[in-house]
Amino acid sequence: MAKYRALSTSLTDYQEVVARLGRLAGSDGPHAQSVVSIVWDNVKSHAYPAFGDRPIGTIRPSEIQAWVKGSPLAPSAVHVLHGVVSAIFRAAVRDRIILSSPASRPSSPARSNAK
Numbered sequence: 001m002a003k004y005r006a007l008s009t010s011l012t013d014y015q016e017v018v019a020r021l022g023r024l025a026g027s028d029g030p031h032a033q034s035v036v037s038i039v040w041d042n043v044k045s046h047a048y049p050a051f052g053d054r055p056i057g058t059i060r061p062s063e064i065q066a067w068v069k070g071s072p073l074a075p076s077a078v079h080v081l082h083g084v085v086s087a088i089f090r091a092a093v094r095d096r097i098i099l100s101s102p103a104s105r106p107s108s109p110a111r112s113n114a115k
Contacts, residue, residue, distance in 0.1 A: 047067075056098055086101065090104075
């Protein structure tokens with residue numbers, strides 16, 4: 001059953017995780033919905049073209065790493081997006097959709113360029 005779900009579940013099925021992250025960042029204040037929209041729009045624009053329609057169980061760590069390294073975005077923006085994508089994969093692990101997260105070991109340019 002878990003293998004089937006890993007091959008039929010995609011990042012888009014975890015939109016609620018992105019919404020929760022956005023609400024946490026906005027602290028449910030007056031701008032909370034705006035924060036959710038901004039986070040969701042950025043994930044849709046930058047992560048989904050690479051992974052969004054693919055079954056979550058088929059995405060490999062090397063693909064996450066290539067996406068991070070090949071991004072045209074500023075390192076800090078890539079770091080934030082990687083954090084959101086990592087949260088989606090962690091939720092999939094908790095839901096037992098996948099056994100481990102392919103995004104668990106970041107090689108974010110923000111970390112290497114900051115030194």
